[in-house]
Amino acid sequence: MRRPLALAGLVAACAVLVVYLLFPLYYAVITSLKEGSDLFRPDYWPTSFDPVNYLRVWHQQSFPRTIANSLAVAGGVVVLSLGLGVGAAYAFGRVRFRGRRPLLFAILTVSMFPQVAVLSGLFEVIGALGLYDNLGGLILSYMIFTLPFTVWVLTAFMRDLPVEIEEAAILDGANPLVLVTRIFLPLLGPALAATALLAFIAAWNEFLFALSFTLSDDQRTVPVAIALITGGSQHELPWGNVMAASVIVTLPLIALVLVLQRRLVAGLTAGAVKG
Amino acid sequence: MPAATPEIPGRVRWAWLFLAPMLVTLGAVALWPLGRTMFFSLTNATLIDLDHYRLIGLGNYLAFDDGLWFGVLADPLWLKALANTLVFAAVSVTLETVLGILIALLLNLRFPGRTLVRAAVLVPWAIPTVVSARMWNWMLNDQFGVINDLLLRLGLIAAPVAWLAEPSLAMASVILVDVWKTTPFVVLLVLAALQTVPRDCYEAARVDGVHPVRVFFQVTLPLIRPALAVTVIFRLLDAMRMFDLVYVMTGTTDATMTLSVFARREMVGFQDVGYGSAASTMLFVVVAAITVIYLAVSRLDLEGRRR
Structure with a gap:
């Protein structure tokens, strides 16, 4: 320059x-x-600072409930996908077994599935489990997109851990369960943070399943609630409320992403570039 | 894979034990439902009563009756949705890739404030799609929208434009928003790839007096090509199954209807699980075909390495 x-x-x-x-x-x-x-009146600079839209949205009974639902779903998705993903990543990253590569490939293929392609089948599964119009049904169905990348990213990180750590533990007589929970889990901290954040965001933002598998207002998640705010017609939409609700659910997410940006980028690129 | 992992008795059995819960879950939410969707596509099932249906063969896909063709493949609206989806995917992914590379090149320069600009790049990516759709709907509003206001002030348009209601503009508007929302993803991945390019490569080229544009095409691009290929396939698959942005911005209008919107409307809106499942299965087939073609053309295996 x-x-x-x-x-x-x-x-x-x-x-x-x-x-x-x-x-x-x-x-x-x-x-x-x-x-x-x-x-x-379109303005390019802030002209008023009236918090009334925020108060109105917040005092609508369903909105705090919706946020709690989204937190519960995203939290559940993070716990479940990391719980299932860490063990699988150990198997894929540290053990040489027959069928390892084809299986890893098959799991990656799942992330290619269009969500709509499993919609009617999932209706049936969720109905059979009694999870229709239930947050549990959302947590379970979100595994279709969080598990493949969780397994993929954690495997990439797991593979890069030095072999000496594992050797020492095995000489001390540790079995794989101890190995994973006591040795690998702490070392995977940054990778877990990255995948947890990615899974959280994916679950927080999901729309198609949340729209299709819930029915009652008290089971709605944030994206569905915001998409369903309507007025009498297109021109009567309560835009102030819509924007206030949008800002409420977006700012914490942006703060989270900015604080954790280094880890987030590491997770994204590990999944995509490292292989 | 580490070269010499130490041996534990029954190690492989442990591996399968660790894999089992994950495989069972994926089986229950992915493989089995996919199989059932394909099965339902051969039936006349409805959403009201998923337990009672009749097998009707390939009638949901294509049937000839009384001199007329029926089925998804003969449905003008499905064909329109197919065309819409292909246009959407091709245009938005191309724009995102080009713009993403340009922004990544900019952010790869060393300048004060670079981290701030990079943080700004993360913002559209972090905003939920439904929220972006609503923000842009408001900005693109024909009467009160800031986009029309801005263009009027700049004298670029003479009268307010109905960005979302006008069929010829609706698709362009949706693409514009998708590009805004997903270019950051491309930027992040390309930037990560650029940072692995050794600086000596640029130094050598600069000493030889090679024009920067030529340096990009002859040095940088070949080096980041594998990462770029992976990024593009991620984006392409995502664009092919586009649902939320379109659904929230323009609803189920013909002008922007994608294959996912079509299938869901048949299945949930019209409760016709058989017909909707046929449309879903066709989307799966189209996406699978595009993936196979792409992998063959880019000579990339799914682990991001070139064969």
């Missing part, structure tokens, strides 16, 4: 980029702080 012209170009490119990336969120925030007819 020696020449001033190049520097100016760089600054301009970054400015355009940042505005492009952040403007929709910024606009949602300033909209959410407006009320009444102000809403329908």
Whole structure:
């Protein structure tokens, strides 16, 4: 960056980029702080700071409930997929057995499934288990997209751990269960954080299954609730409420992502690039 | 795989023991439901009563009766949805890849404030799709939207545009939002790949006075190609099954109907599980075919290495 012209170009490119990336969120925030007819006048700068939309959304009985549902589902998904994934990653990453590669390949193929392709079959499974219109049904069905990448990323990390640690433990007479829970689990900390975050986000954002497998308001998750906020017609949509609800469910997620960004990127790229 | 893993008696049996719960779960939520969906596609099952149905052969796919063709493959709306999905996937993935590479190259430069810009890149990725759809719906609103306001002020349009209601613009609008939302994913993966390119490569090229654009195409691109190929297939598979963004932004209108939206509407909206399952199975077949073709063309195995 020696020449001033190049520097100016760089600054301009970054400015355009940042505005492009952040403007929709910024606009949602300033909209959410407006009320009444102000809403329908496009403003580029914040003109009012009225919290009424937030209060209204928060005091709608179903909204806090919806957030609790989403937290429960995403938390359950994280626990279940890590619980199932760590053991599987040990088997794939540390043990040489017949059929290992084809099986790993098959699991990766599952992440290719369009969710709609299993929809009617899953209706039946969830119905048979008595989990229709139940958060448990969502947690179970979300395994279809969180398990493949959890197994994949954890396997990639597990494979990279030095063999000496394992040797020492085995010489001390540890069986694989002890090995996984006492030796590998603590070493996998960063990988677990990354996969947990990715699974949490995927579950928090999921829409198709949540829309299809729940029916009553008190079993709805956040994306479904926000998608279903309606008014009398397109033009009567309570945009202030919609934007306030959107901001409430988005800001914590963004904070989480920014705080954990280094781990998150490590997890994403381990899954995609390392193999 | 470590070269010499120490031996424990019954190690392989332990491995299967560890795998079993995960395999059973995936079987229950993926393999079995996929099989059942394929089976339902050969029946006249309805959502109201999933237990009573009759096998009707391939009638949900294609049937000739009384001089007319019936079934998903002869359904003009399904064909429209197929075309929509292919256009959506091709255009959005192409734009995301090009834009993603450009942004990644920018972020690969060393400059003060780089970490801030990189943090900003994560924001659209972290916003739930449904929320992005609603934010953009508001911005694209024909009467009160900020996009129309901005374009009017800049004199680029003479009258407000109905971005989502006008069939010829609705697809473009959805693609625009998808590009905004998913380019960050491409940026992150390409940036990670760029950071593995040794700096000496650039130094050598600079000393030789090679133009930067040529350096990109002849040095950088071949080196990041495997990672890029993996990124593109992830994006492509995601785009082919697009549901949420389209559903929330434009509902089930013909102009933007994708294969997933079509299948779900038949299955849940019209309760016709047989017909909907046939549409779902066709989506699975289309996605599988595209994957196989892509892997063959890019000569990539699924572990991200080139054969």
